[in-house]
Amino acid sequence: MLGLAGNEKVSHLVRENSISKGLALRFVAGETFEEALDIVRRQNEAGLAVTLDALGENVSGEAEAAAASQQYLTMLDGIASAKLNSTLSLKLTMLGLDISDDLCRANLRPVLEHARDLDTFVRIDMEGAVYTRRTLDLFYGFHEEFGDHVGIVLQSYLYRTGLDVEKAIDRKARVRLVKGAYAEPPAVAYPRKETVDAAYRSEMEQLLEAGNYPAIATHDEALIEAARDYVARQHIPYDRFEFQMLYGIRRDLQEQLVKAGYNVRVYTPFGRQWYPYFMRRMAERPANLFFVLKNLARS
Numbered sequence: 468m469l470g471l472a473g474n475e476k477v478s479h480l481v482r483e484n485s486i487s488k489g490l491a492l493r494f495v496a497g498e499t500f501e502e503a504l505d506i507v508r509r510q511n512e513a514g515l516a517v518t519l520d521a522l523g524e525n526v527s528g529e530a531e532a533a534a535a536s537q538q539y540l541t542m543l544d545g546i547a548s549a550k551l552n553s554t555l556s557l558k559l560t561m562l563g564l565d566i567s568d569d570l571c572r573a574n575l576r577p578v579l580e581h582a583r584d585l586d587t588f589v590r591i592d593m594e595g596a597v598y599t600r601r602t603l604d605l606f607y608g609f610h611e612e613f614g615d616h617v618g619i620v621l622q623s624y625l626y627r628t629g630l631d632v633e634k635a636i637d638r639k640a641r642v643r644l645v646k647g648a649y650a651e652p653p654a655v656a657y658p659r660k661e662t663v664d665a666a667y668r669s670e671m672e673q674l675l676e677a678g679n680y681p682a683i684a685t686h687d688e689a690l691i692e693a694a695r696d697y698v699a700r701q702h703i704p705y706d707r708f709e710f711q712m713l714y715g716i717r718r719d720l721q722e723q724l725v726k727a728g729y730n731v732r733v734y735t736p737f738g739r740q741w742y743p744y745f746m747r748r749m750a751e752r753p754a755n756l757f758f759v760l761k762n763l764a765r766s
């Protein structure tokens with residue numbers, strides 16, 4: 468599934484099929500910003516904070532990258548004028564990282580300046596391992612200047628992440644901790660799920676103990692329970708961290724955590740370019756794939 472996430476032919480087939488499109492929309496808050504704002508509002512009413520993501524990645528043209536930067540500025544304004552509780556998440560390859568670091572920086576800067584003016588927050592998502600070092604370098608360059616208005620994501624499946632967590636704690640950088648969603652070779656990432664889960668648990672505890680408002684981003688109930696136990700044992704106040712989950716996944720658990728008094732933020736993507744995001748969600752859970760196949764067979 469992860470291999471097919473980058474395949475143009477399959478992308479076309481899946482995007483043009485009404486059933487897979489319908490299924491994708493379970494994980495995506497509509498194709499337009501207006502539809503997404505409506506969903507943000509409903510989530511806020513249910514006590515959930517949001518981080519909005521405009522879908523798209525790996526742009527290869529300068530004009531496209533500049534347009535993405537413009538789109539983020541419009542999103543920041545739209546969120547602020549609707550007075551919604553939502554931050555922004557973005558991918559550097561959408562701002563031109565495949566073209567050059569300088570171009571990407573030039574496209575990101577106005578977004579961060581605007582986020583600071585509006586006193587909000589921008590999270591830089593983490594993409595495949597070929598981008599990790601450049602993403603972190605770019606992030607730390609901006610973090611000096613924009614402080615708590617910008618944050619990063621670290622992926623527990625990478626061997627390097629133990630050290631990256633220590634550095635982030637040292638620099639007081641805001642981290643979202645995830646397991647990691649890309650197909651990575653064993654040269655850079657743990658191949659076994661149990662090892663990734665163990666790394667996640669230990670990095671999560673470090674961040675909860677000493678991090679700057681970490682985001683514990685997982686749907687793994689055992690890890691969520693471990694986080695809850697840890698903060699209880701260490702007397703860590705609930706306003707020092709948040710849980711994060713993806714739109715369309717484990718809504719029951721999201722609501723349960725809100726009821727128990729925790730901060731919960733839902734990563735909510737929208738837009739027409741949902742294909743690679745959708746394929747990563749399919750890959751995470753075989754049941755999703757069976758669901759798609761069952762529906763295709765029925766049709």
Ligand SMILES: Cc1cc2nc3c(=O)[nH]c(=O)nc-3n(C[C@H](O)[C@H](O)[C@H](O)COP(=O)(O)OP(=O)(O)OC[C@H]3O[C@@H](n4cnc5c(N)ncnc54)[C@H](O)[C@@H]3O)c2cc1C
Pocket residue numbers: 591592593594620622643645646647648649684685686687688711712713716717733734747748749751752755
């Ligand atoms: C808020 C947020 C932001 C993220 N940002 C990034 C990022 O920037 N970079 C990155 O590489 N990854 C990112 N991810 C994805 C992450 O790396 C994992 O791929 C994803 O969260 C699945 O792992 P898990 O922690 O839920 O654990 P898993 O062990 O994969 O899943 C635990 C349980 O959660 C449920 N579940 C998980 N995924 C699905 C699904 N797709 N459909 C239905 N049920 C599911 C199932 O019940 C499963 O048994 C993000 C995840 C979240 C929650």
